[in-house]
Amino acid sequence: MTQALKVGIAGLGTVGAALFRAIVSRHKLLADTCGREITVSAVCARDKTRDRGIDLSGVEWFDDPAELARKGDIDVFVELIGGEGDPAHSCVAAALARGIHVVTANKALLARHGVELAEVAEEAGVLLNFEAAVAGGIPVIKALRESLTGNSISRVYGILNGTCNYILTRMQKENMGFDECLAEAQRLGYAEADPTFDIGGFDTAHKLSILTSLAFGTRIASDEVYVEGITNISIEDIHAAEELGYRIKLLGVAQRTSTGIEQRVHPTMVPLGSMIAEVDSVTNAVTIEADILGELMLSGPGAGGDATASAVLGDIADIAKSRPGHQHGPALGRPAKYLEPYTQAQMRSHEGGYFISLKVEDRVGVFAAIAAQMSKNGISLESIVQRPANGSDLKTVILVTHATTEASVREAVEGVRGEGYVNGEPQVIRIERTKQ
Amino acid sequence: MTQALKVGIAGLGTVGAALFRAIVSRHKLLADTCGREITVSAVCARDKTRDRGIDLSGVEWFDDPAELARKGDIDVFVELIGGEGDPAHSCVAAALARGIHVVTANKALLARHGVELAEVAEEAGVLLNFEAAVAGGIPVIKALRESLTGNSISRVYGILNGTCNYILTRMQKENMGFDECLAEAQRLGYAEADPTFDIGGFDTAHKLSILTSLAFGTRIASDEVYVEGITNISIEDIHAAEELGYRIKLLGVAQRTSTGIEQRVHPTMVPLGSMIAEVDSVTNAVTIEADILGELMLSGPGAGGDATASAVLGDIADIAKSRPGHQHGPALGRPAKYLEPYTQAQMRSHEGGYFISLKVEDRVGVFAAIAAQMSKNGISLESIVQRPANGSDLKTVILVTHATTEASVREAVEGVRGEGYVNGEPQVIRIERTKQ
Structure with a gap:
C-alpha cells in the first residue's frame, strides 16, 4: 500500500472538527476505498485549550496557519479559516507554491482569488479542490x-x-x-x-x-x-x-x-x-x-458542519486516489491560461417574464393607464389580478408579463409611476422558466 | 501536450454515433479541458455501408468487436454493444486484460459480470468506467x-x-x-x-x-x-x-x-x-x-442517445485527464477484493407503510371484519376510504397503514380474503418515506 496521505487542517470550527472526527472514525473505510491511509498529521486553530470533542494527541499543533502551510509535514492543506483575505489567501498560495495540495471550503477566497490560485496550483502540479465552497455537500x-x-x-x-x-x-x-x-x-x-x-x-x-x-x-x-x-x-x-x-x-x-x-x-x-x-x-x-x-x-x-465536511472529505479522497506528480484535472475545469475573459451581458437586456405588483389609488382610468403603459413598451400580459390592498382604500394590481426585456419593464413601471397614482415602491420580480 | 487519447467505439447505434459526433465537434474544447486531444481511432459496427451521418474516413473499421478489443490501436475501448453475454462480455474482458481502459454503458453486463470485470481492470491497472449504465446522464x-x-x-x-x-x-x-x-x-x-x-x-x-x-x-x-x-x-x-x-x-x-x-x-x-x-x-x-x-x-x-453519450464522454475525459500507469479509483468504489458478500434481507421483514385496495361485496360486517384482521396482525391504520367501485355493486375499501411489516400485511390480506367477500386481486402498494 502507498504511504499514508498526511492532512493538515487549518481551522477547527464546526467543519474542521467534523472533518477530523470523520477521518479518525472512518479510517479503515477510507483506506480500503482510497488504497492508502488518510491521517491528520497537523492542525491549526486559535485556541489550543478549547474542548472540541476530538483527541489531538499525536497531531502536530500550529498556532499560526501560515506556519502550517509553509512548514507542516503534510501532503494536503485543508483551509477552513474563511474570508477572502489573509491569512486564508496567503496560506493557500504558500501551500500550493510549496507543492502541497489544497482543499478549501472558502467561497469568498475563490470568488476573489480563484483564477490566481488555480494558476499557482497548475504551475506547481498540485490539486486545488473546493467542492464544499458551493452548495455545501452537493457535488456540483x-x-x-x-x-x-x-x-x-x-x-x-x-x-x-x-x-x-x-x-x-x-x-x-x-x-x-x-x-x-x-x-x-x-x-x-x-x-x-x-x-x-x-x-x-x-x-x-x-x-x-x-x-x-x-x-x-x-x-x-x-x-x-x-x-x-x-x-x-x-x-x-x-x-x-x-x-x-x-x-x-x-x-x-x-x-x-x-x-x-x-x-x-x-x-x-x-x-x-x-x-x-x-x-x-x-x-x-x-x-x-x-x-x-x-x-x-x-x-x-447546502451548509452545516457535517455536509461541508463530507464534501471536503470527498476532495481529500480524490487526492488520496491520485498519485503524486500525476494529478488529475485543473481547478477551474480547464487550465487557467485557457479561461476566457468574462463578458458581462447588460441587465437591461435580460429577457424573461415579470411579476409586477403595484399599489394604486382606486379611481377611474387607472387600469386603462397601466395597460396603455405596458402596451406602449411592447409588453404583453399573461395575467392581470386586481384586489383590495390590505387595510387601505388602495388597490393592488398584479401583472404577469410574457417574455419581455428588463429595459421595457423598467420603462413601463416608471411610466406608470409618472402618472401619479402609484403608492409606494412597485414590486418587480423576475420569472425564471424551468424545464423539470 | 501529452499524446492524443485514442478511442475505439464498438457499436455505432444512436449512442455510438452521438458520441462520435461529440468527440469530433468538441475537439478543441476537449483538448483544452483534458490537456490532451481525444480522437476516435477505430470503430466497429455490423454494417459498414449504413449512413449514420458521420465521417468515418481515417478511422479504422472493424467488423468484429473482438478484433477491435484485441488488436485495435486504441487507449480506450468503448463498449456500446449491449447485452450481458458475448460479444460484449468477452470484448470488455479482453480489452481490460490487454491493459486498455474500458468505458461501457451496459448495465446488464455489469449487473452480471461487474465484479469479475472490476478485478480484471484492477489487475491490469486500468480504468473501468460506466457512468452511463445507471440513470443515463446523471452522474450518480x-x-x-x-x-x-x-x-x-x-x-x-x-x-x-x-x-x-x-x-x-x-x-x-x-x-x-x-x-x-x-x-x-x-x-x-x-x-x-x-x-x-x-x-x-x-x-x-x-x-x-x-x-x-x-x-x-x-x-x-x-x-x-x-x-x-x-x-x-x-x-x-x-x-x-x-x-x-x-x-x-x-x-x-x-x-x-x-x-x-x-x-x-x-x-x-x-x-x-x-x-x-x-x-x-x-x-x-x-x-x-x-x-x-x-x-x-x-x-x-435517464436515457436517449445524447444523454448517454454525454456520460460516456465524461468517463473518457476522466481517463484523458489521468496519466497512464497512475490510475484513479477502483471501478466499484473500493478494490474488488474488499467488496463484502451481499446479505439479502428477507422481503417479509420489510418495514414501511402500505396502501391496500380491496374490492368487497357491499354487505353488513365487511368493514368490521377488515378492521379486525388488521388489528389481529398488529397493523394500525392512517386512513380508511370507502367508495362505490366503478360500474358494479361492489365497494372499494382503501386502507393506508402506519409502518408495519410485509409479513403482517400479507397475512392480514390473506385473512381478509379468507373470509370470502373480497372480489378479485387485492392491490398492495408500498409507501416509501422521503425527506426532501
Whole structure:
C-alpha cells in the first residue's frame, strides 16, 4: 500500500472538527476505498485549550496557519479559516507554491482569488479542490468540472443560500412575515447575528461567480453579478405568487446570451410543480442545462458542519486516489491560461417574464393607464389580478408579463409611476422558466 | 501536450454515433479541458455501408468487436454493444486484460459480470468506467464512487427507468389507462416493441444492483432483487393515491436493515410535495442517504442517445485527464477484493407503510371484519376510504397503514380474503418515506 496521505487542517470550527472526527472514525473505510491511509498529521486553530470533542494527541499543533502551510509535514492543506483575505489567501498560495495540495471550503477566497490560485496550483502540479465552497455537500463542482466535460452549458441556476431558502419556505408554509422568519432562523443558527451577507444575496453571488467560471470557461468575475436580496419580499407577494402558479425563491442564475453572460441573484418566480419549487428550508439545489446531456439537477444540504465536511472529505479522497506528480484535472475545469475573459451581458437586456405588483389609488382610468403603459413598451400580459390592498382604500394590481426585456419593464413601471397614482415602491420580480 | 487519447467505439447505434459526433465537434474544447486531444481511432459496427451521418474516413473499421478489443490501436475501448453475454462480455474482458481502459454503458453486463470485470481492470491497472449504465446522464456513479467517499450509506432509491415513469406520469396527468399510455410510449420510441424488460421492472433491477454495490461496498447481486413491475397499476390506484396525498412511481430501493440489505423494485407511493413526486416523464432521479452528507438527490435524463453519450464522454475525459500507469479509483468504489458478500434481507421483514385496495361485496360486517384482521396482525391504520367501485355493486375499501411489516400485511390480506367477500386481486402498494 502507498504511504499514508498526511492532512493538515487549518481551522477547527464546526467543519474542521467534523472533518477530523470523520477521518479518525472512518479510517479503515477510507483506506480500503482510497488504497492508502488518510491521517491528520497537523492542525491549526486559535485556541489550543478549547474542548472540541476530538483527541489531538499525536497531531502536530500550529498556532499560526501560515506556519502550517509553509512548514507542516503534510501532503494536503485543508483551509477552513474563511474570508477572502489573509491569512486564508496567503496560506493557500504558500501551500500550493510549496507543492502541497489544497482543499478549501472558502467561497469568498475563490470568488476573489480563484483564477490566481488555480494558476499557482497548475504551475506547481498540485490539486486545488473546493467542492464544499458551493452548495455545501452537493457535488456540483465535480459535475461541472468532470462529468459534463465536452458539453456546452447554456444556463446554470440554483438555490445556493440555505438562510434565504429557510426564510422564504417558512413565510410560505406558515404564513409568517419576513422579520419573524429571520428571527427564527437566527434562533436556530441558520442565520448570522448580522444576516446582511446572506439575505442581501452576496453569499449567493460569490458562489454563483464560481459556477459561472466552471460552466462557461470564463475568468471568475464576482464583482459583476447583479444582486438583489430578499428583504423586500412580503407575505403578500408570496400569496400572490402562489395564486398565479408560482413560488418565490432566491436564485443565482448564470446564463449565456447573445451579448455576453448574465450573472444575476434575485428573488425569482419559479413554476409550482417544478422540482426547484419543492426545494424547501435549508436545502440547496443547482440545475445545469447542457447541450449534450440535457438538464441535470442536484439537491441536498447546502451548509452545516457535517455536509461541508463530507464534501471536503470527498476532495481529500480524490487526492488520496491520485498519485503524486500525476494529478488529475485543473481547478477551474480547464487550465487557467485557457479561461476566457468574462463578458458581462447588460441587465437591461435580460429577457424573461415579470411579476409586477403595484399599489394604486382606486379611481377611474387607472387600469386603462397601466395597460396603455405596458402596451406602449411592447409588453404583453399573461395575467392581470386586481384586489383590495390590505387595510387601505388602495388597490393592488398584479401583472404577469410574457417574455419581455428588463429595459421595457423598467420603462413601463416608471411610466406608470409618472402618472401619479402609484403608492409606494412597485414590486418587480423576475420569472425564471424551468424545464423539470 | 501529452499524446492524443485514442478511442475505439464498438457499436455505432444512436449512442455510438452521438458520441462520435461529440468527440469530433468538441475537439478543441476537449483538448483544452483534458490537456490532451481525444480522437476516435477505430470503430466497429455490423454494417459498414449504413449512413449514420458521420465521417468515418481515417478511422479504422472493424467488423468484429473482438478484433477491435484485441488488436485495435486504441487507449480506450468503448463498449456500446449491449447485452450481458458475448460479444460484449468477452470484448470488455479482453480489452481490460490487454491493459486498455474500458468505458461501457451496459448495465446488464455489469449487473452480471461487474465484479469479475472490476478485478480484471484492477489487475491490469486500468480504468473501468460506466457512468452511463445507471440513470443515463446523471452522474450518480461518480457521486457514490468519489464524492461520498467515507460516508456510510443507509439507503439509495430512485426512478431508474424512463419508460415506466413516462407511462405513470401520462396516466396521472392525462387520466389515461395503462395500455393506452404504453402504446403511446411505443409510438414515441420510449418503449420497445416487447416492453417486458422495462415495465416488468427488470431494467430497474439491473441498475439498482449496481447502485447497491457502490453504496454498500458489497458484491453485485442482481439475482437477489425483489421485482414487481407496473402492469398492475390502474388509473383508479393513481386517483386514490392522489386523494390520499401520494403519487405512484416505480422505484428501485436499496436499503441497509438489521438483517441485511433490501433490494426491491416495485410501484411505490411517494408523498405529494416531495421532490421525487415531481420527477416527470422520462426523467430519472436518484436519492442517496449518507450519514455525513445527509440526503443528496440527482435528477436528469435517464436515457436517449445524447444523454448517454454525454456520460460516456465524461468517463473518457476522466481517463484523458489521468496519466497512464497512475490510475484513479477502483471501478466499484473500493478494490474488488474488499467488496463484502451481499446479505439479502428477507422481503417479509420489510418495514414501511402500505396502501391496500380491496374490492368487497357491499354487505353488513365487511368493514368490521377488515378492521379486525388488521388489528389481529398488529397493523394500525392512517386512513380508511370507502367508495362505490366503478360500474358494479361492489365497494372499494382503501386502507393506508402506519409502518408495519410485509409479513403482517400479507397475512392480514390473506385473512381478509379468507373470509370470502373480497372480489378479485387485492392491490398492495408500498409507501416509501422521503425527506426532501
